[in-house]
Amino acid sequence: MKILLTGSTGFVGKQLTLRLLEEGHQVFALVRNEKKAEMLKGAVAANDQNRLNILHGNITQEHGGLSAKTIESLKGSIDCVYHIAAYLSFDDEEKEQLYEINVGGTKNLLELAKELQVKKFFHVSTAYTLGNQEEAVEQLHSLERSFLNYYEKTKCQAEHLVFDYADHFQVNIFRPSIIIGDSKTGEAESTFALYGIIRSFQLMKRKMERKGNAPAQKVKFVCYQGAAQNLIPVDHVVKGLVAGLRHADHKTIYHLTNDHPPSNAEVFELLKDELDFHNVELVSPDRQNELSDQEKLFNEPLSVFHAYLKKTIHFDNKNAEQLFKQAGVEPVDVTEDVLRTIISGKNRI
Structure with missing residues (x-):
C-alpha cells in the first residue's frame, strides 16, 4: 500500500514508519524539519530506503503545505493517511498553538486527504479525551464536558472533525493511553510523563x-x-495501528490501552x-x-x-480486542519485567 504519514519523525510515528517499510509498504512522510527528516532516513534499513518518500510540508498550512504539483502526482494513489502529528502541552497559556496544530492541522490534513481521494484516514488521538470522567468508551465523547486541560479539548474537537469526513473516506480513531518505550528493548524517544x-x-x-x-x-x-496509570508500550500501539490497515471498521474508535495498569x-x-x-x-x-x-x-x-x-480510569477496549483478534496479533502484556525493561532504559535514546 501507499501510505502518507504525519508525525513520522516523532516517538510513535518513527516506529510506525519503520514497521510499515519492513512490511513492504511505500511511505510518504510529511515533515517540516529537515534535520529530523535526515535522522528518520538514517534509521531506515538500506533495503527499505527506496520506499521512503519525504514530503516537505507543514500541517498548519492549507493542504499540509504541499504544492499543487505534488498533490496532483499523488491524487488517487494514497491508500491510507495516518495523522499522528500533534502538539502536546498542558499549559493553557498555549491555547493558540494547541488549537492551530491539533484542530487546524487536522482540518488541513482532512482536506488534503479529500483532495488526494484517499481510501482511509486514521487519526491517532489520545485515550484522555474523556475529561473528568473515569469511564471511557470507544465512542466520540461529547464536547459539552469539563476537560482537565485545553490539550484534551483540542484532541476531542479533532476527533469530531474526523468523523465529519466519514462520507469521503473510511475514518478511524486510535486512542493510545500513556505511551512508554518498547516492551522488548526499552527503547524510547520521549522526555514526557x-x-x-x-x-x-x-x-x-x-x-x-x-x-x-x-x-x-x-x-x-x-x-x-x-x-x-495506564502505561502502554509503543510496540503495542504500533501493532494496533498496523492491524487497522486491513481490519479496522469504518467509523470505529479503538482504545490502545492496558487492561491491567x-x-x-x-x-x-x-x-x-x-x-x-x-x-x-x-x-x-x-x-x-x-x-x-x-x-x-x-x-x-x-x-x-x-x-x-489521582484517579484510575477504566478504558473499554472491546473494539481493539476484536481488531487484534482479526489481525491474528497478540497484544503486549505489560508485566513487571516489561516495566523493568522500560525503566532501566538500557536502549533509551
Whole structure:
C-alpha cells in the first residue's frame, strides 16, 4: 500500500514508519524539519530506503503545505493517511498553538486527504479525551464536558472533525493511553510523563551522591499511591495501528490501552529498585506542605500530571480486542519485567 504519514519523525510515528517499510509498504512522510527528516532516513534499513518518500510540508498550512504539483502526482494513489502529528502541552497559556496544530492541522490534513481521494484516514488521538470522567468508551465523547486541560479539548474537537469526513473516506480513531518505550528493548524517544519522572529521580540521586553521605531523613516524593496509570508500550500501539490497515471498521474508535495498569505505588517501587535509589519516601498529596525547597524541585516534573495521577480510569477496549483478534496479533502484556525493561532504559535514546 501507499501510505502518507504525519508525525513520522516523532516517538510513535518513527516506529510506525519503520514497521510499515519492513512490511513492504511505500511511505510518504510529511515533515517540516529537515534535520529530523535526515535522522528518520538514517534509521531506515538500506533495503527499505527506496520506499521512503519525504514530503516537505507543514500541517498548519492549507493542504499540509504541499504544492499543487505534488498533490496532483499523488491524487488517487494514497491508500491510507495516518495523522499522528500533534502538539502536546498542558499549559493553557498555549491555547493558540494547541488549537492551530491539533484542530487546524487536522482540518488541513482532512482536506488534503479529500483532495488526494484517499481510501482511509486514521487519526491517532489520545485515550484522555474523556475529561473528568473515569469511564471511557470507544465512542466520540461529547464536547459539552469539563476537560482537565485545553490539550484534551483540542484532541476531542479533532476527533469530531474526523468523523465529519466519514462520507469521503473510511475514518478511524486510535486512542493510545500513556505511551512508554518498547516492551522488548526499552527503547524510547520521549522526555514526557514517566520519562520526566525517571529523569527527576536520576538527578536527585546524583545530587545526593555528590554530597558524599545520605541524609538521615528520606526525600519525599508526592504520589497518589493507590491510583493506577495506564502505561502502554509503543510496540503495542504500533501493532494496533498496523492491524487497522486491513481490519479496522469504518467509523470505529479503538482504545490502545492496558487492561491491567499498574498502580502508582508499584511503578515507583520499580523506579526505586531499577535506579537503585531507595532513599526516597512516597507521601500522600496532603503532605505537600512538608516539602523542602529541594523536594519541591524533585517533585516538579510530576506536578502537571496530578489531575491524572489521582484517579484510575477504566478504558473499554472491546473494539481493539476484536481488531487484534482479526489481525491474528497478540497484544503486549505489560508485566513487571516489561516495566523493568522500560525503566532501566538500557536502549533509551
